[in-house]
């Protein structure tokens with residue numbers, strides 16, 4: 001029977017190790033009588049080491065030493081360990097400490113030499129070995145997995161070094177059964193070599209560079225939205241002193257990004273565009289993007305564009321059939337209007353922002369749909385004026401208005417379909433949307449609409465779309481089924497009016 005005795009029990013090691021006074025961890029003693037369990041145990045210890053390193057740097061070195069010692073006791077039992085456990089140091093890829101606090105990017109300062117494990121593999125079986133070990137070979141941006149042996153002997157010519165991931169392989173015992181079996185079948189020695197690897201700025205990932213530079217323990221989120229050649233960030237206050245460096249790193253690590261911008265204030269509440277600051281790269285804000293196969297161009301600093309809405313644009317456009325008519329009253333630069341027209345719809349597209357209007361027209365031309373889209377630069381909530389300058393006959397035309405807004409059409413066939421978007425912070429956003437739309441229309445949409453979740457824009461804040469056929473009672477002013485005017489508490493109304501991307 002297999003017996004594993006661990007003192008303290010393994011599941012208690014991590015919490016103990018995380019106490020600031022790491023000494024509390026004491027020694028980890030591992031007594032093992034079944035060699036087949038060694039491999040699992042090594043894995044567990046590696047994970048604990050990583051967790052110790054990630055979650056607490058205070059007092060963890062003593063804990064780490066204890067655990068290393070425990071793992072070192074374990075690993076030789078299976079196969080001969082050629083490398084000390086220090087290869088499992090999770091901080092192996094950490095940039096040199098001197099870069100902490102750097103404001104202006106000095107790429108040279110990130111260079112360092114680290115020792116990684118490697119296997120000497122005969123050239124003849126190289127490809128097969130690399131394939132069999134793909135989970136254990138080194139995975140670093142810009143670092144080759146296979147290298148020439150630095151040894152100048154004539155025999156060395158017949159071998160190559162396969163670099164291994166030091167976080168996975170610390171001794172021959174770290175190989176899985178399948179990997180070990182593959183090595184045996186190709187007659188490759190499991191003995192590990194030490195390889196001195198020169199790591200530079202180019203071999204580090206964005207988060208690794210930023211974690212090394214920004215004050216320890218602070219969030220280094222490097223998320224951005226991509227709009228053509230522009231990377232659009234939303235930096236936190238603590239990141240602002242490093243903003244130019246962050247911009248430069250984002251540009252270096254993301255091919256095709258030639259400009260990095262940061263939102264500098266809250267979104268403009270009418271035109272929904274942001275003021276932004278260029279952090280790195282060119283000042284060119286005119287972006288060219290492709291969304292669902294359609295190309296758009298626009299000045300990103302002066303119009304609204306959100307790459308996260310591509311699925312929603314596609315969803316709605318797919319509901320519109322050839323020959324149907326679309327009124328896109330808040331059209332922006334055309335992500336509903338242009339593809340709808342390309343699909344054969346007749347489109348009337350409007351936007352209040354003169355810049356959006358200009359790019360909307362540009363995009364219609366760019367996509368050769370200018371004859372299918374009539375564009376307007378109006379306030380969507382405009383009052384309608386009908387001018388009838390035909391003095392000889394105009395008065396006789398007035399009968400056209402009779403019953404226009406009172407006639408009750410016999411069928412609902414030609415009533416418009418409305419897609420109305422809203423933000424909701426309610427526990428039941430679907431219900432909230434129906435209530436607010438009903439209240440605004442003065443007509444209950446209960447059981448007469450569908451509500452679609454578009455995306456989560458902030459914790460506890462969803463973007464929703466309510467879709468309904470405009471009731472004839474509303475359109476034709478019958479008003480039989482009026483709802484009470486909204487008496488929602490002011491706080492609830494306000495919640496949904498906050499500007500959000």
Ligand SMILES: C[S@@+](CC[C@H](N)C(=O)[O-])C[C@H]1O[C@@H](n2cnc3c(N)ncnc32)[C@H](O)[C@@H]1O
Nearest residue numbers: 270271272304330331332351352353356379380
């Ligand atoms: C959230 S954006 C949506 C743009 C586009 N439909 C899209 O999906 O990307 C809303 C648009 O409404 C426009 N807008 C704001 N108030 C308006 C109004 N009163 N009349 C017409 N357009 C308006 C803004 O300029 C902006 O382009």
